[in-house]
Amino acid sequence: MSSPSIQWYPGHIAKAERSLKEQLKRVDVVLEVRDARIPLATHHPEVDGWIGEKARVLVLNRVDMISPEARQAWQTWFKENGQAAYFTNAKQGKGVQNLLRAAQDAGKAMNDRRKKRGMKPRPVRAVVIGFPNVGKSALINRLLKRKVVASERRAGVTRQLRWVRISNEIELLDAPGIIPLKLNDQSAALKLAICDDIGNAAYDTQRVAAAFVDLLLGLDQVERADGGYGDAIAARYSLTLVSDAGEPYTGESILANLSARHNNDLERAAHQLLNDFRKGILGNLILELPPMESSVVMSSTSHG
Template sequence: MRSSLTNNYKLNLIQWYPGHIAKAEKNLKEQLSRVDVVLEVRDARIPLATHHPQMSEWVGNKTRVLVLNRLDMITPQVRSLWIDWFKSQGEVPYFTNAKQGQGVIAISKAAQAAGVELNQRRRDRGMLPRPVRAVVIGFPNVGKSALINRLLGRRVVESAARPGVTRSLRWVRISEQLELLDAPGVIPAKLENQDAALKLAICDDIGQASYDNQLVASAFVDLLNELQVTASDLLPQQPLQSRYDLDSTTNTGEAYLHALAEHRYKGDVERTARQLLTDFRKGMLGTLPLELPPS
């Protein structure tokens, strides 16, 4: 999304750093010394916007496994573009659909592979092997708890389709080989990049108190119009036209929102904005990436 897109929304900066997240981040830093492997979970629709700027500082010299969750919300074509791009950055992304359990076994294996090395070093020093300790870190609502429940094979961690459900840190034993620390969602104390913040809001990866539905829904339509011009081959054909029988490409996001309100929702713009965002989040508009690899 071009920075010009957010210029219209400057008056409503998106900032969200509730007390429980600040506290959890402090506790997380205290626990990191005990961790061997970091599972960094991002949203496959916005892999760059869901990268925490402090991640490399937290990981240090530990093994990091990069997990892109919500595989079901992007096309195989977009997925392979991201795989190629991350490989060019020297990284291997693992794609999962934690709700359905797709790709979860590979994550478990990747975490345990790191443990083989760890325990070999322990044996060399005459110490007993121990389970690998992994921590799951990511923005709120990217699917961390669902991933842990899948790794465990049963539901031990509350997960819900809203940010900020996990409030405290706790260790969960997955198997003889693996222990997991479930951490609440982390988010930068200050969201410097408002383009990224908008995408977090559109994807529901940030608390609703931080944004105005109508501004975010308008920005979403603008972003979609832009992507239809620059990458139409990677998107469903006219997703908004197909869903609402109203073409968006001739309008600004704001104008489209008002036109759609008249067309479908008795002029109720707020209800229209909420519906538009909900439809996107539930996949009703098709498999829509909001970010593509930088060319």
């Protein structure tokens, strides 16, 4: 199997992007939500240009799916690059109050300027943006402490922009997931597919599952103190990762071995592999290491 080519840009995203750029003029603070397992792949390359000088709060959601060591490594890396990263688990509400305070603090400068001009303060206007399925709607529901916007673990649920008031201090704009018109970085596109952050019509499940295993085995080249990602797969499915001749198996051959338990149904095996990762059954695995990171423990595997 060759490496899959992945492109996905449904019509509603193009429309939402136009509306979002228009609404950004009215916004004081931008909450940019990324997937903690792939913090770089879930950064839209055009967002920096759209935001300009506006205050930004960086949110890394799904902190429950990465190890404490990975969190610390990314926190350090972002800090060294001039950004504070707020880690959240929108599903459970972890880290959400810190995020709310950060958004209010970031918008304070706007009301300070209004005060100087003799104007009354108004609620801070914040927008939540990010790729599809990174947890934006779940985050908004947590901020509101009630379910106001539809939230499902699949891409493309939110399709229109809408304002919701959190309190007298802050209003939030819920925006549909945005994605580049063309996914030029195919290694990033692959990670989006593995993490279910783009629609499944965009990719071939078997190819992505095989590439996922290859990616994990590649990450194992990084020094670890607690064994590697390959160990998580080997233990979970009772598979060997090397042939009798001592040659390492590829993702494709490991997928074929796994399919033997599903009547040689490769599609079913591929779905199992990806779903086990997406549900955290393979353990706390991330798919990206901070650039130049070489000796930090990045995984905490659980074999159940």
